Amino acid sequence: MVAVTGVGPVPPHGMLDGLPAEAVERALWWERHVVEVLDGRPPDSPPEAAPRPEFDPGRWSLTRREQAKAAELAAAGHRVSAATVKRRRQRYQARGVVGLVDHRIDRKTAAFGRVDERVAAAMTTAIGETTDASSRTAGFVLWRTEQLLIGADPPVVLPSRRTLYRLFGRLAHGQHVTGSARARRSLAARPDGPFSAVTVTAPGELMQVDSTPFDVLVRLDDGVTGRVELTGMVDVATRTVTAAVLRPTTKAADVAVLLARSVTPEPMRPGRAQALAMSRSVLPHRRLLAIDERFEYAAARPVIVPDTIVCDHGKVFMSRAFRASCRFLGISLQPAHEATPTDKGHIERTLGSVASLFAQFVAGYAGSTADRRGRGLVDGPLWSLPELQDLLDEWIVAGWQNRPHDGLRDPLSPGRMFTPNEKYSALLEASGHVPVTLTGDDYIELLPARWHAVNAYGIRLNHRTYDAEALGPLRRQPSGVKEKKDLWEVHHDPYDVSRIWVRDPAGGWITAFWTQLHRTPVPFGELAWDHARAGLPTSTEREIADAVASLLDRAHRGPATRPAAPARERTVVARTRATSPPAPPGNSPVEATATSEADTQVTATAKVIPLPLFDPFAEAGRRG
Known part of the structure; x- marks a missing residue:
């Protein structure tokens, strides 16, 4: 192998981009002269050009060529000595063109300037004390810094107030010291090293569950107004919301119901657009139907049996009922670290997205905090709890499952995003990728x-x-x-x-x-994307979009006018009735349709096709 002759390393052009234009121009001017001293020819000379006699490496030593360059520059009006040319040449050979930049311009700002390191250390301690404390102003942190420095040996001379504020801005950068206490505690709970992620390559391999207050006022039994809690479960691999329930107060039994809804198909309900049926979606309906007949009338929401569920240390998740349900279905329950919401960030973000994408469109939206709440909400049209639950279920099928998700991007085409339903379908045809090592x-x-x-x-x-x-x-x-x-x-x-x-x-x-x-393996490139989109007509996409728009419009208008709310003493009775176990749903959507038709005095009859009962042992066998 023939060695390539050259002068200096590859030019680090990226570092030149961060320097003033005058400094870069001066460095490139010096590079032209140094290269001529080293090679005998300027860098822009044609290959057949001969070196000038005074810079010919075949005739003169490097020292003589440096002296000749110094004489040439001095004759042109530049006060340059041979020693200066030598230093420039050595720096260029060591660092490239960056070595020719004036070091006074290239010098980075010191971390704390000229402030005593003890002052910076004391202020860092004062900032650290605010993690679990109430939010205060920057002036308090400066006062606390002075208190920590009392009695220092030798005494510390504090800089000016303006300098202390500048130091505070540098040390408190990105820590919300004077902002939200919740954001400050969340930042402090983050791990110091790189964020790790569990390898998830199949639906159900890792799922997360959590509860949060739902920012919508509802009318409970007998018209009593109240707030409810949303408990949801999300699949990390596909971002599918497998189930979500609304209850006035979440109990262990409600979480068990959530788990049951996650592992069973959701039937199509009367009044929903046919575009929301699984048979009209990108989901592999025919293949699933061959395994389970219940998918014949199912809505377009994947059925996912969890392998592992991550939850917090809430009483409902640590209850004997929920643990027994997970053990019964062979599910591993993994509690997160205490006060560490980052251990289940997917469900935390998903529940927040429900508020921004759905809840704010619903009549009775109360905002996340009191200062965001409007007036007269109690007197406006409010949904009942069963009605709101039905709207939420329909929105998950129509909106969430068909909405492109930022966490489901195609790795080779990051500008394109999968929907949860598309990702679920694509994972069935996953392929791998072999990386190429790059060094040098x-x-x-x-x-x-x-x-x-x-x-x-x-x-x-x-x-x-x-x-x-x-x-x-x-x-x-x-x-x-x-x-x-x-x-x-x-x-x-x-x-x-x-x-x-x-x-x-x-x-x-x-x-x-x-x-x-x-x-690995995960779907890569156009093959997985096209497979997920295959079989979905354009008309179906329009119908889904129309269904979402209609749903949000109905949710915003609210129900029909209802009687005024009763007296306060009936609140406890109403909440008790709302939290009672609901009646078991019909065995099939056909039964539900027949009931609806009977209520509207339509005499048409329909064939009843009952769905089989949910058998957890059979589900566990299929999963294995």
């Missing part, structure tokens, strides 16, 4: 450069998240490159999504891998 600093320098922030979870690039242990000191910290808004230089290979490279403060490279790289 010179090759990294040639890759495209971008500027990004290093967040707590890593770096977000093209809808993918990259992270590494070595990024710890850089998280939520400014890079010092003011021209790039304190962002960090990132190089990436457009044809290899497995990793990126981040330039550290010392000029080296930190390799950050794609956090989902270990997820």
Whole structure:
């Protein structure tokens, strides 16, 4: 192998992007002269050009060529000595064109400026004390810093008030010290290292369950107004909401019902658009129907039997009833760490999305906090609890399951997103991907450069998240490159999504891998996407969109006018009736249709086709 002759390493052009234009122009001017000293020809000379006699490497030594260059520059009006040319040449050979930049311009801002390190340490301690405390102002943190420095030996001379405020802004950056206490505690509960993710490659492999107050006022029994709780379960692999129930107060029995609804098909109900049927969806209806006849009249919502369920330490999830139900179905129950909502972030975000995508359109929406609540909600049209539950079930089938999800992007085409139903269908035809190892600093320098922030979870690039242990000191910290808004230089290979490279403060490279790289097999590329979309007519997509629009319009208008609310003393009785176990539903949608027709005095009859009863032992056998 013939060695390639050259002068210096691959130019780190990304670092030049963060410097003033005058400094870059001066460095490139010096590069032209240094290259001529080293090779005898300027860098833009044609290959057949001969070196000038005074810079010919075949005739003169390197020292004589440096002296000749110094004389030439001095004659042109530049006060340059041979020693200066030598230093420039050595720096260029060591660091490339970056070594020719004026070090006074390239110097990064110190972490704390000229402030005494003891002052910074005391303020860091004061900021740390605010994690579990009530939110206070920056002035309190400065006062607490002064208190911590009393009695220091030798005494500490505090800088000016303005300097202390600047130091506070740097140390408290991104920690919500003077903001929301809940956000501050959530940030403190995050792990210090890279965020880890459990490998999930199949529906039901990992599911999460949680409860939260539902931000809608409802009319309970006899017209009493009250708030309810939403308890939901989400599948991590497909983001499918397998079940969601509304109850005035969530109990262990309600969670057990939630589990039962997750593992059984949801029947089509009277009045729903036929576009919401499983037979009209992207779900593999025929294949599922061959396994379970109950899918013949099912709605377009996947039936997923959990392998593992992650929950918090709430009483309803730690109850004997819920644990017994999971043990009965062979489900592993995994409690999250206490006060660590990040252990079940998917369900936390999903329940928040229900509020923004559905609840705010419903009549009686009360907002998440008292300062967001409107007036006169009690006097307006409000849904009853069963009616609101029916609207929620219909919205999950029509809206959520057919809405593209940001967490279900195609890895090779991140601009395209799967819906939960499409992802469920695509996972049946999953394929794998073999990464190609990339090494070499010179090759990294040639890759495209971008500027990004290093967040707590890593770096977000093209809808993918990259992270590494070595990024710890850089998280939520400014890079010092003011021209790039304190962002960090990132190089990436457009044809290899497995990793990126981040330039550290010392000029080296930190390799950050794609956090989902270990997820194999998963659907990749056009094959999985087209398979999920196959068989879904365009007319069905329009019908689904129309069904969602109609649903939100009905939810916003509210029910028909109802009588005024009764006296306060009937509230307890109404809540007790609302929390009583509901009557078992009909065996099939045909029965429900017949009942509805009877209520409207329609004499037509229908054939009753009962669905088989739910058998948990049979379900466990099918899962195995």
